[in-house]
Amino acid sequence: MENFWEYLHNLTDANSILSNGGFIVLIVVIYAETGLFFGFFLPGDYLLFLAGLLTAAGIIHVPVYLLVPSLILAAVLGNYTGYWFGYRTGPVLFSKNDSLFFKKRYISVAEEFYAKHGGMALILGRFFPIVRTFAPIFAGIVKVDLKKFSLYNIVGAIAWVTTLTLAGYFLGRRFPQLKDNLQYIILGLIIITTIPLVFAYVKRRMHSQKEN
Template sequence: MLRLAALDGQVSSWLDLFGPIVFYLIVWGLVFAGTGLFVGVFIPFITGDSLLFAAGILSAGHSGINIWVLAIGVGIAAFLGDQVGFLLGRHYGRPYLDRRTGAWVQRSIRRAEKFYTDLGWWAVVVGRFIPWGRVLVPPIAGIARMDYLKFVAANLVGALVWGVLLTVTGYFAASIPAVKSAAYVIGGAFILGAIIAGILSWRRNRAAV
């Protein structure tokens, strides 16, 4: 809660300093950079869920910010960021990730690899809600040569559920505080259902071998 409050103040300062248009661009740019440029590995709190909530909450109290322009832009930025991560993984392969040094990063890469191996298509969707998964699953899917159209479909679902839904939820949470708590329940239920579906798919694939 303290981190969200601090980020809310920082996001508000962007709007005060730069105005609505630049505010849109900053939020969208951070969402894109979080996965497309790997920034989310180093500062996940400013490129992830907290940013979307804070931006949504702020838009509720500012007439210059249109929540639908903001939310749809977030969804597009999230989608494009993952596409870039996937293509980097596919074209540059393992060396792209191996150049990211540091114990936490390498440990997260190993976790993301297992996560993708276990869940496949669903890992791209569920990974949106996990800081290391959001950043690392797309390039790992590219390295694994995941079918491109399947990745696009999973990426689109994840971008809509994570990017658009969480931003809009932040907007309504400003006037209906219970919405924020409900968002975590809904998000948790979605993730649990996706994980179960992924495990069932994995078991069917194992049985078919």
């Protein structure tokens, strides 16, 4: 348990983030998690919130009016990269062997999410780990119209980035002491964003068992 809290502390320590690139690291992480299949494990949600919080505290020396558009651009470009990757690789991904950075079930999760929500999956999926990484890839696989994809991509990026980043920013302005309790906030965000995926996994398992 002690190691777990130490890990959380390292992930939320401002000096650690800044020493590893700060603003640039945030941009790279958001880009990678929203378009590169091996980026699914990256902590996009809490880094957006953290970016807003640290900006409000004056620890990240980037104006919020520059921070938010930069993160939106990274998220949009990330999804375009994922779409291009899915478009180029197509069904080959479904026959690819599982590895440390790729599991076929992740594509299946994105497929089911897309089947349920249609194009809105590209907007709603931004708020769910794994789905936000593989939804644009699946959209490329099934060759969603690029104009429609672009609309959902941009709207989803704006909604995701502004919601979490500005929530962190304004809470940080209102309650400056929050920066001293980041590990608890991040743990809460992890739990909240993971619960829907757990329910979906359990539901899928139960459905599979009934079919068998």
